[in-house]
Amino acid sequence: MANQTVEAGSPAGGRGSSPQDSRPSGPGRSLAYLQGVSVERVHSIGPRQTGMLAKSGVRSVADLLQHFPHRYLDRSLVVPISGLPIDGEATLIAEVVRSYRRTTGRRGPREMLKVTVQDSHPGGPGSDRGLGGIQRMEITFFNQRFRARQLGPGTVAAFSGKVTTFRGRPQMTNPDVELISSDEGSFEGKIVPVHSAMGEMTPVRIRSAVGNALRRARPILDPVPRSVLETGGFMDRDRAFANIHFPRSMDDAREARRRLVFDELFRIQVALALTRHRLVEEQEGISQQLECQLVTDFLDGLPYDLTGAQKRVMREIGEDLEGGRPMHRLLQGEVGSGKTVVALAALLAAVGSGNQGAIMAPTEVLAEQLYLVLREMLSQAGLSPPVARPQVGGRHMGSLFQASGSVTVRVALLTSSRAAANYLDDPGRARVQEDMAEGEAQIVVGTHSLIQEGIRFRRLGVVVVDEQHRFGVSQRSTLKHKGADRQPDLLIMTATPIPRTLSMTLYGDLVLSNIDEMPPGRSPVKTRVIQKTPEGLSAVYGAIRKEVSKGRQAFVICPLIEDSEKLDVQSVTSQYREITSVLPDLTIDLMHGQLSSADKEAVMARFRSGETDVLVSTTVIEVGIDIPNATVMVITDAQRFGLSQLHQLRGRVGRGRHPGRCLLVADSATPDSTRRMKAMARTTDGLELAREDLQIRGQGAVFGARQSGMGDLKLADILRDLSAMKRAKRAADSLVESDPYLLEHPLLAKEIAVILGDDVQWLFDS
Ligand code: ADP
Ligand code: MG
Numbered sequence: 001m002a003n004q005t006v007e008a009g010s011p012a013g014g015r016g017s018s019p020q021d022s023r024p025s026g027p028g029r030s031l032a033y034l035q036g037v038s039v040e041r042v043h044s045i046g047p048r049q050t051g052m053l054a055k056s057g058v059r060s061v062a063d064l065l066q067h068f069p070h071r072y073l074d075r076s077l078v079v080p081i082s083g084l085p086i087d088g089e090a091t092l093i094a095e096v097v098r099s100y101r102r103t104t105g106r107r108g109p110r111e112m113l114k115v116t117v118q119d120s121h122p123g124g125p126g127s128d129r130g131l132g133g134i135q136r137m138e139i140t141f142f143n144q145r146f147r148a149r150q151l152g153p154g155t156v157a158a159f160s161g162k163v164t165t166f167r168g169r170p171q172m173t174n175p176d177v178e179l180i181s182s183d184e185g186s187f188e189g190k191i192v193p194v195h196s197a198m199g200e201m202t203p204v205r206i207r208s209a210v211g212n213a214l215r216r217a218r219p220i221l222d223p224v225p226r227s228v229l230e231t232g233g234f235m236d237r238d239r240a241f242a243n244i245h246f247p248r249s250m251d252d253a254r255e256a257r258r259r260l261v262f263d264e265l266f267r268i269q270v271a272l273a274l275t276r277h278r279l280v281e282e283q284e285g286i287s288q289q290l291e292c293q294l295v296t297d298f299l300d301g302l303p304y305d306l307t308g309a310q311k312r313v314m315r316e317i318g319e320d321l322e323g324g325r326p327m328h329r330l331l332q333g334e335v336g337s338g339k340t341v342v343a344l345a346a347l348l349a350a351v352g353s354g355n356q357g358a359i360m361a362p363t364e365v366l367a368e369q370l371y372l373v374l375r376e377m378l379s380q381a382g383l384s385p386p387v388a389r390p391q392v393g394g395r396h397m398g399s400l401f402q403a404s405g406s407v408t409v410r411v412a413l414l415t416s417s418r419a420a421a422n423y424l425d426d427p428g429r430a431r432v433q434e435d436m437a438e439g440e441a442q443i444v445v446g447t448h449s450l451i452q453e454g455i456r457f458r459r460l461g462v463v464v465v466d467e468q469h470r471f472g473v474s475q476r477s478t479l480k481h482k483g484a485d486r487q488p489d490l491l492i493m494t495a496t497p498i499p500r501t502l503s504m505t506l507y508g509d510l511v512l513s514n515i516d517e518m519p520p521g522r523s524p525v526k527t528r529v530i531q532k533t534p535e536g537l538s539a540v541y542g543a544i545r546k547e548v549s550k551g552r553q554a555f556v557i558c559p560l561i562e563d564s565e566k567l568d569v570q571s572v573t574s575q576y577r578e579i580t581s582v583l584p585d586l587t588i589d590l591m592h593g594q595l596s597s598a599d600k601e602a603v604m605a606r607f608r609s610g611e612t613d614v615l616v617s618t619t620v621i622e623v624g625i626d627i628p629n630a631t632v633m634v635i636t637d638a639q640r641f642g643l644s645q646l647h648q649l650r651g652r653v654g655r656g657r658h659p660g661r662c663l664l665v666a667d668s669a670t671p672d673s674t675r676r677m678k679a680m681a682r683t684t685d686g687l688e689l690a691r692e693d694l695q696i697r698g699q700g701a702v703f704g705a706r707q708s709g710m711g712d713l714k715l716a717d718i719l720r721d722l723s724a725m726k727r728a729k730r731a732a733d734s735l736v737e738s739d740p741y742l743l744e745h746p747l748l749a750k751e752i753a754v755i756l757g758d759d760v761q762w763l764f765d766s
Contacts, residue, residue, distance in 0.1 A: 028218075028219040028220065028221040028238075029217055029218075029219075029220060029221060030220070030221045030223065030747055030750065030751065031062050031065075031220065031221075031223075031237075031751055031754075031755065032062075032747070032750040032751045032753075032754040032755065034060060034061040034062035034065065034217055034220075035060045035061075035062040035063075035754050035755065036060065036754075037060055037061040037062075038050065038059065038060060038061075039053055039058060039059060039060060039061060039063070039064050039209075039213070041061065041216075042061060042064065042209055042212050042213045042216065043212040043216070044205075044208060044209050044212050045209055045212075049199075049201060049209075052198060052199030052200060052201055053198055053199070053201065055198075055199055056198040056199065058198060061213050061216075061217055062755075064209065064210060064213050065210065065213055065214065065217065065220075065241055065245075066714050067195060067196075067198070067206065067210065068195075068244055068245070068257075068260075068714060068715060069193035069194050069195050069207075069244070069245060070194060070195070070196050071194045072191050072192060072193055072194065072247065072250065072253055073091070073093070073158050073178060073180070073191070073192040073194060074190070074191055074192075074250060075093055075190050075191070075192060076190055078091055078092060078093045078158070079091075079092065080092075080119050080135060081094065081117075081118070081119050081135035081136065081137050081170065082135045084137075084163045084170045085163060086163055086164070086165050086170060087162070087163065087164065088162070088163060089160070089161065089162055089163075090160070090161075090163050091158055091159070091160040092117075092158070092159045092160075092172075093119075093156065093157070093158045093159075093180065093192075094117035094118060094119055094137075094156070094157070094159065095117060095118055095119075095154065095155070095156045096115055096116070096117050096151050096152065096153055096154065096155045096156075096157070097116050097117065097118055097136070097153055098115075098116045098153060099113060099114065099115040099116070099148065099151055099152070099153070100113075100114055101113050101114075101148055102114075110142055110143060111142065111143050111144075111145055112140065112141070112142055113140070113141040113142075113144065113145075113147050113148050113151075114138055114139075114140050114141075115138070115139045115140075115141070115147075115151050116136055116137070116138055116139075117136065117137060117138075117139060117159070118135060118136045118137075119135050137169060137170050137171055137172075138166075138169075138171050139159055139171065139172045139173075139175060140171065140172070140173045140174070141173075141174055142173070142174060144174070147177070150177070150179065150182070150202075151177070152182070152183070154182075154183065155179065155181065155182045155183075156179075156180045156181045156182075156186070157177050157178060157179045157180055158177070158178040158180060158192070159172055159175040159176070159177055160175055160176040160178070161173070161174065161175030161176060162175075178192075178194055178203065179202060179203055179204045180192050180204070181204060182202075182204050184202065184204050184205045184208065185204055185205065185207070185208035187204070187207065187208075189246060189248070190248065190249075191246075191247045191248065191249065191250065191252075191253065193207060193245055193246060193247070194207075195207050195210060195245075207245075210245050211245070211246065214241065214242060214245060214246075217241075218238055218241075218242065219238045220237050220238045220241050221237070221238075221747060222236045222237040222238065222747075223237075223745065223747035223748040223750075223751050224237070224262075224263065224266060224748065225735065225745065225748075228266075228731045228735070231731070232262060232727060232731075234255075234258070234259045234262060235255055235256065235259050237259070237260075237263065239256070240255075240256040240259040240260050240263075241256075241260075242256075243255070243256035244256035244257055244260060257715060258724070260715050261715045261716045261721055261724050262724055262727065262728055264713050264714065264715055264716045265505075265713075265716050265721065265724055265725050265728035266728040266731060266732060267751065267752050267755060267756060268505055268508065268728070268756070269504075269508060269725070269728040269729045269731070269732035269733075270732040270735060270736060270742075270748065270752055271752050271756055271760045271763065272508035272509040272729075272732070273508075273509070273729075273732045273733050273735070273736035273737075274736055274740070274742070274752075274760075274763050275509040275760075275763065276328065276509040276736075277736055277740045278763060279326065279328055279487065279509070280325050280326055280328050280487075281325065281740075282740075283325060283326050283486070283487040284324065284325075284326075284486050284487070285323065285324055285325045285326035285327070285486060285487055285489065286326070286353075286355060286461050286486050286487075286488065286489065287321075287322055287323070287324060287353075288321040288322065288349050288350055288352075288353035288355065288461055288462065288489065289321070289322060289349060289352060289353055290314065290317065290318035290321050290322070290345065290346070290349040291318065292348075292349060292352035292353070293352065293407065294348045294349075294351060294352040294383070294407060294409070295345050295348050295349055295352060297381055297382070297383060297407065298344070298345060298348050298377070298378070298381045298383060299345065300381065301377070301380050301381025301382060301383070302341065302377075302380075302381070303380075304519065306338075306341070307337075307338065307515075307517045307518070307519055307520070308517060309333075309337070309514075309515045309516050309517035310338055310341070310342055310515060310517075313331065313342055313513040313514070313515055314342055314345060316329070316513045317329065317331075317342065317345075317346055317491065317513065318349075320489060320511075321346065321349055321462070321489050326486075326487035326488065326489055326490065327462075327489035327490055327491065328490050328509065328510050328511065329490070329491050329492070329510055329511045329512070329513055330491075330492050330493075330494065330503070330507045330510040330511070330512050330513065331343065331491055331492065331493045331494070331513050331515070332493075332494050332497055332498075332503070332512060332513065332514045332515070333497070333514060333515030333516070334496065334497060334515070334516075334518065334685075334686045335495065335496060335647060335648055335650075335651030335686060336518065336519075336522070336651045336654075336655055337515040337516075337517070337518055337519070338515060338519055339493050339515060340370075340373065340466075340493075341377075342515070343359065343464045343466070343491060343493055344359075344374060344377065346462050346464060346489070346491055347359060347443050347462050347464060348409065348443075349461075349462065350443075350460075350461030350462035350489075351409055351442045351443060351461075353461060354459070354461075355459045355460065355461025355462070355488075356436070356439060356441070356442055356443065356444065356457050356458060356459055356460050356461060357442065357443045357444070357460075357461060357462045357463070357464070358443070358444045358445075358446070358450055358451075358457065358460060358462075358463050358464070359374075359443070359444075359445050359446075359463075359464040359465075359466060360445075360446055360447055360448050360450050360451070360463070360464070360465050360466065361445070361446075361447060361466045362447065362448070362466070363447065364415040364416065364417060364418070364447055366466070367413065367415050367445055367446050367447050368413065368415065368418065368597065368600070368620075369620065370445050370466060371411065371413040371420065371445040372600075372601065372604070373626075374411055374443070374445060375411060375422045378408075378409055378411065378422070379422075383407065383408050383409050384408060384409075384422060385408035385409070385410055385422065385423040386408075386423070387422070387423060387424065387425055388423060388424055388425070389424070389425050408423075409422075409442055409443060410422065410423040410435075410440060410441055410442045410443070411423075411441070411442070411443045411444075411445065412427070412432045412435060412436065412441035412443070412444050412445070413432075413444075413445045413446065414429065414432050414433070414436070414444055414445070414446045414449075414450065414455075415446055415447050415449070416447070416449055418597065419431070419432040420432075420597065421435070421441065432444075433455065433456075436455065436456065436457050436458070437456040437457065437458060438458055439457075439458030439459060444457075451463075460488045461488055461489065462488060462489045462490075462491065463488050463489070463490050463491070464490075464491045464492075464493065465490070465491070465492045465493065466493050492507065492510060494507075495644060495648060496644055496647055496648070496686035496687075496689070496690055497514075497686045497687040497690060498687070498690045499687065499690060499691055499694065499718060499719060499722075500722055500725075501718045501719065501721060501722045501725045502690075502694070502699075502718050504725050504726075504729060505718065505725070508729065521656075521657055522654060522655065523654065523659045523660075524654065524659075524684045525633070525650055525653055525654040525659070525660040525661065525662050525684055526659065526660070526661050526662070527650065527661075527662040527663075527664065527680050527681045527684070528661070528662070528663055528664070528681065529638075529664045529666055529677040529678070529680070529681050530663055530664065530665050530666070531665075531666065531667070532636075532637075532665050532666060532667035536665065537665070540634055540663050540665060541579070541582050541583060543632060543634075543661065543663060544556075544583065544586075544614060544632055544634065545583060545586070547631050547632045547661075548586055548613045548614070551629075552629060552630065552631040552632065552658060553607065553610065553612070553613055553614065553615070553627065553629050553630040553631070553632075554613065554614045554615070554630065554631070554632035554633075554634060555614075555615050555617060555630055555632065555633050555634065555649075555652060555653065556575065556579060556614060556615070556616045556617070556634040556636065557617055557618070557619060557633070557634065557635045557636065557649055558571050558572040558575050558616070558617070558618055558636050558637070559571075559618075559619070559635075559636070559637045559638075559640040559641055569592050569593075569594050569618075572590065572591075572592050572616060572617065572618050573590065573592075575616055575636060576588065576590045576616040579614060579616060583614070586613040586614055587611065587612050587613045587614070588612065588613065588614045588615075588616060589603050589606060589607060589612040589614070589615050589616070590603070590615075590616050590617070591603045591604075591615055591616070591617035591618070591620060592617065592618045592620060593618060593620050600620075603615070607627060607630075608627055610629060615630075619645070619649070626652075626655055627652070627655070628655045628656025628657070629656060629658070630652065630653050630655075630660075631653055631654070631656075631658045631659065631660045631661060632653065632660070632661050632662075632663070633649060633650055633652055633653040633660065633661070633662045633663070634662075634663045634665065635649055635650075635662070635663070635664050635665065636665045637665065637666070637667060638664035638665055638666045638677065638680075639666045639667060639668070639669055639670070639673035639676070639677070640673075641676075642676075642693070643676050643679060643680070643689050643690075643692060643693040643696070644689070644690070644693060646664070646676070646680055647680070647686055647689050649662075650662045650680070650684070662680070664677055664680060664681075672696050675692070675696055676692075676696065679692040691719060694718060694719060695719070699712075699713060699717070699718045749764065
């Protein structure tokens with residue numbers, strides 16, 4: 001079957017037949033199998049090259065085959081020397097006939113290399129155009145010593161650059177060079193694939209190694225069901241690998257790429273569909289009621305009404321909580337759109353149904369903030385329990401009080417450095433852990449360490465993960481053992497909206513709820529970038545003074561210096577001193593992670609009450625802090641922050657009736673940080689910022705940071721390939737629905753296990 005789809009017959013390659021022509025024969029090899037074959041087995045790759053390739057992450061034959069060309073040169077579009085546009089940009093493919101080097105220059109030595117080239121192969125494009133004869137020209141390189149070695153006689157290369165004339169003859173100076181053939185190997189195809197170099201292995205060498213690998217590896221087996229391929233109009237995988245590396249036409253290359261992009265996305269989507277099946281479809285969930293007295297009391301205690309979007313999302317969550325399958329939902333929404341209150345309602349639903357709730361933040365500081373916010377909201381709603389002193393036998397104090405009629409919610413905080421509770425003074429870690437295990441602590445706030453081994457809950461009903469960055473799929477799979485052996489309902493909140501393709505990749509096993517409406521009365525925050533100069537700083541101080549004179553308040557944020565809390569404290573403290581001396585008549589307070597919890601609370605309470613005008617702080621206040629009267633956000637050394645963090649911080653102002661301002665004080669900018677600052681000044685749209693962030697950092701960085709466990713994408717592009725992703729998801733969902741254990745698709749199962757690695761391993765255990 002596969003054989004028939006492979007075309008045969010093309011100009012022969014330099015050494016043996018080209019990989020395009022090698023007719024696949026024999027039983028074939030799967031990509032998973034090739035993942036286990038070392039590149040050293042490839043003809044022309046020895047131990048030295050193996051070491052070099054390993055440094056670029058290429059260890060197996062499969063890795064090498066997935067080192068795709070980053071571009072192609074189409075020889076048929078290349079102009080001959082006689083047709084070069086004078087004073088224009090052009091690409092010329094030519095063969096080096098002679099080269100010589102000399103040193104010139106009166107003002108210091110300049111290394112000069114002159115290369116004479118002629119139109120390559122007389123049967124090629126030059127003569128096709130009837131321009132007659134072989135044409136020669138000179139190309140000059142300055143200070144590019146390595147070119148002498150690279151451009152020996154007989155080498156064929158593409159030269160791209162500006163064409164000038166000298167005595168009526170065309171010439172080029174310092175053009176870009178792309179080797180096509182050299183004594184390392186030749187290539188005669190019409191479309192020249194350009195593979196990027198790895199270590200000392202030149203593109204030409206890589207290309208010939210890829211050719212050798214393909215010849216040995218083919219036919220490459222296809223794990224994707226035929227029906228999927230037919231629906232998508234895809235070529236089979238064997239041909240796709242041959243055509244992406246050595247296409248006969250640009251159309252071939254495009255179609256091959258389309259097929260292989262699909263493969264990358266399909267693997268991920270199948271893994272996600274399997275995940276969803278294991279964690280949702282196959283599980284018995286806990287039926288819990290969002291509509292209960294506790295939640296009603298809580299919502300009644302809020303000083304505002306929910307927005308339409310919050311109500312809709314609440315209904316979606318309510319249905320999941322009640323249903324027989326566990327909830328597995330992503331809550332998305334712009335900074336400040338009011339996700340927290342929705343998540344807290346879900347936690348209270350667990351409590352109202354006799355279960356426990358847990359909420360996890362990515363860092364300790366954020367967990368602490370979340371705890372304070374939750375405690376505060378409960379107390380506003382009149383749901384705070386009386387505080388007891390811990391004592392022997394005192395554990396049941398909370399329950400006793402509750403029995404006397406008032407409904408309260410017992411909340412605890414547990415991080416690796418701190419334990420606290422709203423029903424006990426200074427309880428200590430051991431006590432909090434005990435209370436979790438016995439169900440006394442009804443809601444627990446913590447970091448991801450909450451789900452670590454050894455930490456037990458009595459009846460975990462709802463788990464909320466705030467600002468998820470590192471909560472991988474395999475971690476989610478362990479939640480079940482934290483409850484009463486039923487899968488708890490899971491709600492994941494993302495800090496900012498992200499492009500759809502990215503959320504389909506990172507959270508594709510989750511159902512999406514979107515809060516797409518801001519609470520009323522907000523106006524967008526105006527952002528300005530200010531140079532860190534004396535004038536710039538005095539403008540900043542002026543802006544602070546002006547707002548304070550109108551009765552408003554300001555934040556001044558200092559960045560994280562390295563990874564040391566101590567240094568942070570030093571920097572924020574010196575900032576505090578400076579501002580205090582410049583604005584001696586204002587009330588200024590200081591906040592950082594090393595303050596005791598009581599001090600932090602006191603600082604926040606003073607700021608909230610309006611007693612303090614300016615709060616100088618580290619990023620402890622990044623999330624969860626809500627002071628509607630604060631209208632100025634100054635971020636010092638803003639160039640050190642990432643876009644999503646800047647966006648979060650900016651979201652701390654403009655939360656009330658008064659419009660907010662954000663002043664980014666930046667210094668010694670890199671091109672990337674300049675781009676970030678410009679983006680911040682341009683838009684307050686989190687989705688647009690997320691796109692920008694992707695473009696600046698690249699999808700690799702984003703994947704890595706989030707530890708999606710979904711491997712890295714080599715061809716697929718998160719910003720571009722949305723429709724391919726949707727197609728892959730549709731195909732994966734229907735495949736998994738009909739074959740949830742991939743019993744009829746063993747090749748695909750193997751490939752997912754091997755290529756996506758450890759993070760999906762649990763799917764295939766048992
Ligand atoms: P997010 O977590 O989505 O960034 P928060 O949940 O922290 O946003 O909410 C931002 C602020 O808006 C909070 O101070 C919250 O009290 C307030 N808020 C939430 N919902 C509403 C609403 N419906 N009307 C007015 N204010 C709201
Ligand atoms: Mg939040």
